Amino acid sequence: MKRFRTALISALSVALAVSAAGCGGAADSTDVQNADNQTAEEQTESDSVYRTLDEIVESGSINIGVFSDKNPFGYVDENGEYQGYDVYFAKRIGEDLGVDVNFVSTEAANRIEYLQTGKVDLILANFTVTDERAEEVDFALPYMNVALGVVSPDSNVITTLDDWNPDDQMIVISGTTAETYLIENYPDIPLQKYDSYATAKNALENGNGAAWANDNTEVIAYALQNEGYTVGISTLGSQDTIAPAVAKGNETLLNRINEEIKALGEENFFHADYEATLVDTYGLDYEDSLVVEGGVTE
Amino acid sequence: MPDLGLEVLFKGKNMIRLLGGLWAALKISLISVALSIPLGILLGILMVRKEVVIRAVTRIYLEFIRIMPQLVLLFIVFFGSARAFGSDISGELSSVIVFTLWGTAEMGDLVRGAIISIPKHQYESSAALGLKNSQTYFYIIIPQTVRRLIPLSVNLITRMIKTTSLVLMIGVVEVTKVAQQIIEANRMTSPNAAFGVYLTVFLLYFIACWPLSLLARHLERKWG
Numbered sequence: 001m002k003r004f005r006t007a008l009i010s011a012l013s014v015a016l017a018v019s020a021a022g023c024g025g026a027a028d029s030t031d032v033q034n035a036d037n038q039t040a041e042e043q044t045e046s047d048s049v050y051r052t053l054d055e056i057v058e059s060g061s062i063n064i065g066v067f068s069d070k071n072p073f074g075y076v077d078e079n080g081e082y083q084g085y086d087v088y089f090a091k092r093i094g095e096d097l098g099v100d101v102n103f104v105s106t107e108a109a110n111r112i113e114y115l116q117t118g119k120v121d122l123i124l125a126n127f128t129v130t131d132e133r134a135e136e137v138d139f140a141l142p143y144m145n146v147a148l149g150v151v152s153p154d155s156n157v158i159t160t161l162d163d164w165n166p167d168d169q170m171i172v173i174s175g176t177t178a179e180t181y182l183i184e185n186y187p188d189i190p191l192q193k194y195d196s197y198a199t200a201k202n203a204l205e206n207g208n209g210a211a212w213a214n215d216n217t218e219v220i221a222y223a224l225q226n227e228g229y230t231v232g233i234s235t236l237g238s239q240d241t242i243a244p245a246v247a248k249g250n251e252t253l254l255n256r257i258n259e260e261i262k263a264l265g266e267e268n269f270f271h272a273d274y275e276a277t278l279v280d281t282y283g284l285d286y287e288d289s290l291v292v293e294g295g296v297t298e
Numbered sequence: 299m300p301d302l303g304l305e306v307l308f309k310g311k312n313m314i315r316l317l318g319g320l321w322a323a324l325k326i327s328l329i330s331v332a333l334s335i336p337l338g339i340l341l342g343i344l345m346v347r348k349e350v351v352i353r354a355v356t357r358i359y360l361e362f363i364r365i366m367p368q369l370v371l372l373f374i375v376f377f378g379s380a381r382a383f384g385s386d387i388s389g390e391l392s393s394v395i396v397f398t399l400w401g402t403a404e405m406g407d408l409v410r411g412a413i414i415s416i417p418k419h420q421y422e423s424s425a426a427l428g429l430k431n432s433q434t435y436f437y438i439i440i441p442q443t444v445r446r447l448i449p450l451s452v453n454l455i456t457r458m459i460k461t462t463s464l465v466l467m468i469g470v471v472e473v474t475k476v477a478q479q480i481i482e483a484n485r486m487t488s489p490n491a492a493f494g495v496y497l498t499v500f501l502l503y504f505i506a507c508w509p510l511s512l513l514a515r516h517l518e519r520k521w522g
Binding site for chain 2: 049068069070071075076077078079080083104105106107109110113114116117118119195196197198199201202205225226280281
């Protein structure tokens, strides 16, 4: 009965966090925060379900959760094939483990849940490492750097968050670092939350919010490609890293992925990955600041 | 003509993928509808029974399903079941389970409404004509109930088809998700694609639901 209750509560809190997305407004942010805390509490008492490295290799395929609508990190091309920086790495992991890669389309808001329920073995969905997340999943060595950024229309470029007009709303994607950061550090900024990258982008373009806070890579790329938008704040908060994540306690897989990242560092794999997938979006200028090779950050 | 970015639909297999996504959505809703209709009729018949326990149980079931947003039900079945019982139910199966539970509840309530809307004198007149109880149901009550049900259940079916857009949250790649994927994959080359692709998705949903409305109108006219 207790397990059922646990399941019900965690499912409810995830759903609450997700369904609060469309509404926006300051009231929602506290709800979501409560829900997140509740999820964290519940999860400490329940074990994660996962497959060990041996079980994965034996089964002949690994389930990797990636984004399917986040060009250039994880997206699906016109032939229905997964592509992008994360996917390039995922394919290499599959090759080196000698297994097929089964890509699972995940959303920002349900990545942790996918790992904890054993629906995927590994998440490679542009997953930023944070302390809160590290309590719920195990992160491997990083393979990319990221900070937050804020993009806004040229007509009203937002360069600071300190004197925010309370009538304006900030667009964020639920479950992202930007959301958590703003709730913690700028609780007075009304957030307008969306489930997916595509809907958040539509919202900014339709003028539903004054600005959009997201990973700086995202906003830099967005402003480069869309005329009329400027990155007013290019580094907000602390410099974070992006890393693969496995279910809490799945040490065999975690160690294997860490070894993999170290070994790939010797052949400058992630630079090659960048040049194959990200260079069109960010140009060569950002290569050394964005890529983390061999899991070593400065 | 404003640029709708429609050219992205003709790149590679995009149109086929979109149709494949529509099929994924229709498959989930049609299987659920096929299961919900008989189960819903059964539930509706149970709901008009006089026994207090049966009434209470069916009532609680109906209210529970109705109050819960479908998204919450999807999360409970997809993630909750894995957490509680360690079972691994696929996204598609989870969707069919949730949509069947929901469809059965709604259909049950429609059937209940249709049955109690048959005036008492229909039962009394048929008894006065000397029909047996089974004959009364077969010749008098059921035909009238079914006619009242048709427009309502078609409405429910179209709602079920449209609500499948939620299943992308549990990893099922259906038409809305494919649309988002296409828009994102082309965000540099065709920034306006969102409009054209969503317009196409609108047309696809319309093509899927409109024949049902036509059928309902036809049946209403024929039997009305």
